Amino acid sequence: MAREDNDTHKEDASKSDVAETLNVEKIDDEVVVANERDPKSWRGWFIFTACVAYAAFHLITLNIFPMETWSFRITHVAGALVIGFILMAARKFQDTETGGNVGWSPSKLELLPGIVGGLLILGATLLSLYAAHIVVIQGQMAPPPWVWEYASIGTFAAFIVAILSSWAFKPQAQYFGWYDVILAICSVLVCVYLLINLAALQSRAGVMPTPPDFWISLTGILLIMELTRRVAGMPLVVIALVFIAYSFLGPYLPGILEHSGYRAARFFTYIYTDNGILGPTVAVSSTYIILFIIFAAFLQESRVGEYFVNFAFAVAGRTRGGPAKVAVFSSGLMGMINGTSAGNVVATGSLTIPLMKRVGYRSQSAASIEAAASTGGQIMPPIMGAGAFIMAEITGIKYTELMMSAIIPAILYFAAVFLMVDFEAQKLGMRGLPSSALPRMEEILKKVFLFIPIIILIYTLLSGYSVIRAGTMSLIAAVVVSWLTQHRMGPVRIISALNRASRMAIQLIAVCACAGIIVGVIGLTGVGLRFSSMLLQLADTSQLLALAFAMVISIILGMGMPTTAAYAVAASVIAPGLIRLGIDPLTAHFFVFYYAVISAITPPVALAAYAGAAIAGSDPMRTSVTAFKFGLAAFIVPYMFFYAPGLLLQAEWPEITQNMVTALVGIFLLASAVQAWYFGHARIYVRIPLLIAAISMISGGTYTDIFGIALGIGLFFWQKRFASTEPLEQPKQPAPPPSQQQA
Template sequence: MTQANPETGPILAEGVDQEPVEHNRRIFTGGRLAFIAIAAGIYAFFHMAALNGLSIFAMTGGLVNLSFLPDFPMETWNFRIVHVAGALGLGFLWFAGCGYPTDMSRSQRWIDVVSAVLLLAALFSLGVAIWFAVDIAAGVKWNGISKEIKFKETWLYGVPLMVATVASIVLSWFNKRDRASLTMPDIVLAVCGVSVAVYLIVIYGTLMRNATGTPFAPIGISIAAVAGTLLIMELTRRVAGLALVIISLVFLGYVFVGHLLPGFLNSPQITWERFFSQVYTDTGILGPTTAVSSTYIILFIIFAAFLQSSKVGDYFVNFAFALAGRARGGPAKVAIFASGLMGMINGTSAGNVVATGSLTIPLMKKVGYDKKTAGAIEAGASTGGQIMPPIMGAGAFIMAEITGIPYAEIAIAAIIPAILYFVSIYFMVDLEAAKRAMRGMRDDELPRVAEMLKRVFLFLPIIILIVALFMGYSVIRAGTLATACAAVVSWLTPYPMGIKSIFKSFENAGQMSIQIIAVCACAGIIVGVISLTGVGARFSNLLLEIADQSQLLAMFFAMCISILLGMGMPTTAAYAVAASVVAPGLVSLGIPLLTAHFFVFYFAVVSAITPPVALASYAAAGISGANPMETSTASFKIGIAAFIVPFMFFYNSALLMEGTWLEILRAGATAVVGVFLLSSAVQGWFMGRAAVWFLRIALAFAALAMIEGGWTTDLIGIGVAVVVVFIQRVIKPKPGATLRATGMD
């Protein structure tokens, strides 16, 4: 991983920009590789073109004429349907439904034969959907009442589609092939995804979207939605694991048993036809989560792919090494800076751990951190990237979509909470290093700062993005300008982007987007359930009842639910679900909209380092070789101050940039001091000395006093901290077995 260079010193980071290969991703060669690469590249470029409308083609000087496309950019619902269908098609072809065989001698020819029959059924349903389009274009009136139309939709379209979908999903679980092979069940599933999309575009195009949820809705909408829901959950299982799928199944089950449940969980009885005719609309799958994944998220995935092609990720990590590597415990502090930079673009905490942790974790172990702590530090730092403006791992865009609050306002409000998060991690890391008397890295082990500064222009794409956003450009236009800048900047590096590498970037973006699109669509199922059953409103009433006893208890309850809902899920899905269930309840308590959503967003993010299901910690444990549960516990301890931050801006909205500059500066400064005191209490190390147990308790009390935000409590906190310093310096109590006694060393 380390390579000497006489000009710039050792190059510590190489390959940070390389996308890790998932355990079930197929590795194609030859014609299959060319096909999937072209399909993925076209898919990503289609989004860039559609989002920018015809203006992107005007930049070519009119060389490309799209006048033959009268509805370009596409109508919103159709665009989202194509967005999901494209991800389904690419996802089923690229990601296997089961593991790869160790014994290739076992014949599975029978699966191919059955799948060939299922392929005919899928193609038949697709043909019928096209037939419907022709009939509707010829003037046939479509509704959900006509017996003839019901028969066509049920038996000619619905039954073949459902048989092909369900059977192919089951067959894909057992159809083990080598990594270079396409399998017949997955081809069938891709065709089923296209069939669902074609039917919905045709039917919604006849204004039947207004009939969803009513007896006038064609039965085919419900059947297509069932098939689409199954396809989305199966792809989510392949690319993101079972956690989100299980939660989705629980919510779907609630739709049909909710009327049997007691108390606030009781919901009206809903037929399957009515529910599914609505879930594949903008109240569910095509709602806020897919709206964001089809616009902002995929745009910034393309941006990240362009940055990868120009090797900017390697530069970010090397730049962090040059600046922070000499400090005590240097690699740990590098992990904080590098993971923050990479994580805000990356979009997933676990993915960020894999990208930067493969480098920083071994180096942390080298300078003295045990493997459990090394993994925990990387997990905590990578998780923080999700709250780092301006991109916030796409979370800011989802928040803007759900709340209606302008993106720029959200990005500005996120500045101090992000600083507090990373400051807390930094203090924990620094105090850990001080306790262990660690050294930093030697100069000959690090890149030279002067040489890194010569390439500081590689930050230009991110600077242009930020400047464009705050100049009032739309997010789409700003992201497009930043992407173009990434290509231009690459011409000043050893990795200049030409036509081939630009296409490769679009191909990578198409592949990288599959997971997040599937996850957002699956989260849309949950959002649809919450919306259609009204459980969110009943949860709000429950919070109000708790708040009658104690508002703090209601906030604590909201925190626990947000973390539980987020466990095992990527940030975007975790926040989308928590925003639907928890945030409305907080707003009903009188909490400002922005504060409520930041509260649940923050805890949805830190669920990635919260035991027992801590995805970021488990990913770090896989690299460090430590026990996953021990690593998740250690990452929880390292990030403990971060769990206090949402309560800080709940009690003091100045931390969200609301108030005068004096109020904001005072709130930020006292919050930083409070976070430092809390970190000192947790680590048992304060002002260069080990702190005995009663001083640690005093420091924790002082920290909480500083966190509350009032003048009186701030003065109390400072006073207690001064007393602790006096006791340490004058009375000098012996630490003795303090660290061992508390069990927190």
């Protein structure tokens, strides 16, 4: 009897521990990165006010008082630069808990460059104000030539002093570095110059630029690349530098890479036009992306993310390997309100990864499952990680058509990851979480109205409303719905949501602007057409080989970048070549988009896997390899919708239905082959036929589908007769909390 009481006590302790771990209250909290400042007193209020004003500016401009296109995009980029440099330090703080030293005073070493930089930026500012007074107040066409010449050179010189100092001196979390303030002022001066000279620049930039045009454009481009480095790391910056170098090294390169080269003045002024930075990527970030980030911030402020995760736990938490399936489900939901794969991992993985480890998953597997699931959130309609907006801008295809076409590919992706997770759970004998540790479904269903903003978004888009109008109506709905909960959004919470939105938007705006540099180089040099020629040559040998080459290039170009930038770059280089092969533009762009997204879990640079590894405490490289394995079944999906357009709804419904069913069967067989589990442990002589059956179903042909299904059925009877279903390991129970262990 005493032993039974002890066992019951341990079981209750285990359930209690899991229940304590199931704390979703922090799901909607802001994620603070290692180089993000946390200033106090007036500095904190300055950043808060700037963020609120920036988000409000976009809402007002998009819905009430529209601006001229170039002016709006220039202001959009400049505002992000100002907030970004003030908010994000050049490098990580030494003490991540306290954010650096509490007290700060400049050292003697900082005084000299500080004085020089301050004088330079002061002079450039005064000259710019004088020029603005002459043009705006007095109404003259232009100030004397020397004004802009000295102002532009002074701005560039101040930038150089500030950027070198920001790398040299230790940043402080609670104080603004003088060098970052100068970088913010430089961003404002670039904006002022471009706005005042806008009419002239639209005709002469990239054709007959003046020296001030060159210095200002060069400064603006360097500012964008530096902010991108701070918020997204070096990968995208390195790729941008490679493309910039290619613009000048073209005359010295062999074969299809050769071109005549460009003068620096023409090149940099061309890039800072709507052919480059102010082109499609910033056009999307200044409208759709910023609007839906504000929408996501309003959802998070009303704690909808918390509800999404609770909903996922209520649905899938009891099943075998429950937390892993919750990760798949919740990451798909959270992906609708999160703009990056890595951000999705951080938001949901902080809860699901520890729970996966408790029920028996290794740290490496737990992080990998979350990374693969969170990556899929970027292809989940209706928002699709904002990549669909860029696709609509580039292709001219209606966003609603893209959203509908993405439904089946998203289902196939999550089905692939779900099956990989389920087979892993069966192999290892995993169990789900106890019912007492999970939210009650009847309580969850009482708050199902929290899905209303998403439903309104989908309905308005399908009803023919513009994306901006649909997003704004959904945003208002999020506020109204919150009034039915304890997290009612009044004026204070709305202002807080605007502040959160601007902080969330900085990274995506920076990478979109930086991706615009690459897009501009591709357009100027014609390198995209050269890749198209290469694809055509490969297609003469084998169309499958050309697709494989396009897949590899898309993944390589997308490594280390957020979804929007990864797709924008890959689409500019690869998609035109696929279209020249005769592939439908929708299929070509979805093919590229899919692999640009999957690059987040593809070694050696797998940002989503690295984020998961940091939470799980596992080795990043091994985690990325395992994440690649969990997402492997999804790698054949783009080939499926290439050979079977019905998967993109580009066919009649009987064909669409056949394509979807056979694609799901093919993914099931492939996942079984990869995981070595097909109604029991599958040995190598079973896995090889499974792989053959899965591949035979890629083309979507009737005979190949029949062959694959017949082979799968035959292997099913074999497995039922001979395969073992015993788990490789004994099921692991959640460990009791430390307090119970001590007792």
